[in-house]
Amino acid sequence: MSTSDEPSVEKELKFSLDELETLRERLEELEAERLSPSAFEDNWVLDRAGELKAEGCILRLRKDGQGAVVTFKGPPTFEGSVKVRVENESRVDDLEQLRQVFEHLGYRTVRRYQKMREEWQLGGVTIALDRTPIGDFAEFEGGGAATVARRCGFTPDLAERRTYLGIYDDHLAKNPELPRDMVFP
Numbered sequence: 001m002s003t004s005d006e007p008s009v010e011k012e013l014k015f016s017l018d019e020l021e022t023l024r025e026r027l028e029e030l031e032a033e034r035l036s037p038s039a040f041e042d043n044w045v046l047d048r049a050g051e052l053k054a055e056g057c058i059l060r061l062r063k064d065g066q067g068a069v070v071t072f073k074g075p076p077t078f079e080g081s082v083k084v085r086v087e088n089e090s091r092v093d094d095l096e097q098l099r100q101v102f103e104h105l106g107y108r109t110v111r112r113y114q115k116m117r118e119e120w121q122l123g124g125v126t127i128a129l130d131r132t133p134i135g136d137f138a139e140f141e142g143g144g145a146a147t148v149a150r151r152c153g154f155t156p157d158l159a160e161r162r163t164y165l166g167i168y169d170d171h172l173a174k175n176p177e178l179p180r181d182m183v184f185p
Helices: 020-029 051-055 095-104 145-151 164-174
Strands: 009-017 033-047 058-064 067-073 077-079 082-092 108-122 125-132 135-141
Touching: 009 020, 009 145, 020 108, 020 125, 020 135, 033 051, 033 095, 033 125, 058 095, 067 095, 108 164, 125 145, 135 145
Parallel strands: none
Antiparallel strands: 009 082, 009 135, 033 058, 033 108, 058 067, 067 082, 077 082, 108 125, 125 135
16 A cells, blocks of 8 residues: 555556466566465455445455455556556455454445465566466556566457456356356365
């Protein structure tokens, strides 16, 4: 979370992958720094009567290998193919207590999604290699996201614009027998 008066801004490109290993090898060739090994993430999206979703915003609680995080993401805009949005994020000590605070304010868990995430860094850009219940993805985040994505063999104009839950909703429409939430079996 930013400590200045300026809001934090997320700049991101997301791509679907056939497999993570090819990108991992390319990152090693480019001498990217591996920030963290693959770790499980559990994410809960909160909303109050659909207010945030209607505005294109997200309030998320995440539990990962390093603890818990609360994140607010504002509505997205696009600079070319790069998704840009205000993002405020902070680590929290007690996820369940924070969830109860949000519930007292009228926010309820409306969706859940899980993934395995491994992070790398190259040229000031964070690259996340995500394994999800519906396939593998790479996210490039930072001011030079498009440049680093191109160096890794991706075409920024082909980046995915949807969130993971948006992608899952389209998958769910074709596979209605799946659970409503994007979770591992």
